[in-house]
Amino acid sequence: MGRSPCCDKVGLKKGPWTPEEDQKLLAYIEEHGHGSWRALPAKAGLQRCGKSCRLRWTNYLRPDIKRGKFTLQEEQTIIQLHALLGNRWSAIATYLPKRTDNEIKNYWNTHLKKRLVKMGIDPVTHKPKNDALLSNDGQSKNAANLSHMAQWESARLEAEARLARQSKLRSNSFQSSITSQELTAPSPSSPLSKLVVGPASCLDVLKAWNSVWIKPMNEVPVASASANISVTGLARDLESPTSTLGYFENAQHIGTSGIGGNSTVLYEFVGNSSGSSEGGIMNNEESEEDWKGFGNSSTGHLPEFNKDGINENNSISFTSGLQDLTLPMDNTWTAESLRSNTEQISPGNFVETFTDLLLSNSGDGDLSEAGGTESDNGGEGSGSGNTSENCEDNKNYWNSIFNLVNNSSPSDSAMF
């Protein structure tokens, strides 16, 4: 409005791209790289503005783009990350390296948001619409803490997304030494794929743990820890000072036991999903019909958050095996605090232990019906009459989000 368009030259084409234009753009980039987008159209013989070319390339022509239906797991990832990150599509897209932010955004707006609404969940806050239910018992404190953690983490992830972009820019100097094939279409197993489109982050507490156990000589608080070039070589070198790009590899090393193979999911498909979900792909009709509340795909129920986990001192207390642990919940998880609080447990147990915290107390949590089917919770959902169930839903919802952040990465996810 009032601002001149980016393509103020008359005669520049707009609208859908033709196959000929695609071919010109592809051929030029394959041969020369995109270079300056502004200069590209003239060099490539296209009557388009550079911005249009860039969009066409990044959203459609790029060879490493996965097209087609979103898998169940991708849907779960999007929803759960959206709960943490909000409409930060580019940050969400870093967890789905073969999907573009535009595609994710479209999919959210046209599919996922509507499903959440149908389930009685506010797609903005990811809370049950009847949120007053949460304030009725002591569990609301846990929910509030989790929400607080999520908001806090969200802000941090946003910053890290920016840093990750900076890292990408810095990585350009490395890319010249990497084959052009990897540059244009890094395979999932390629180091470059992790390097360029690595996961944005996970919880600070895990990163802090990482700095304690993986980089024991590094005594600086995590928030200001400097990049350690020597630890994981190239990937670590490309890491931004506070970014956890590459972190998941370490997290994998220290904590895959116990949680690596058991992906707890937030939304469960039931009924005929087993027959239709080969490879995790479901058609829309089935997705709509079978989308169920919350649960664990393998066990049928999702462990609850330990209602005693967050105590009155605003710290987390939990037990893993024979070991008791207390962590502060004051947003100051640092290498120091973690070391002092957790030195009694072994590194290999921590991720499992912390996940236990988040997903603990599974003994009595038969929540396979907690979220309810669409018929269960039509209208205002199941919240209309059952306070405890809604609290369970909310807890499990956030449990799953943290579980996702703890467990998932493009490299270890089943779909990558």
Added chain:
DNA sequence: AACAGGGTCAACCGCAAGGAC
């Protein structure tokens, strides 16, 4: 067959951040 309404998604627009000068 024709039309209307809704859904989908590629593409556009405007803004902001960051680098170069």
Added chain:
DNA sequence: CGTCCTTGCGGTTGACCCTGT
């Protein structure tokens, strides 16, 4: 330090498609 330029992001648009009447 200020300005310009480039790039990336998120919101929005509109053409196309599908389905129901």
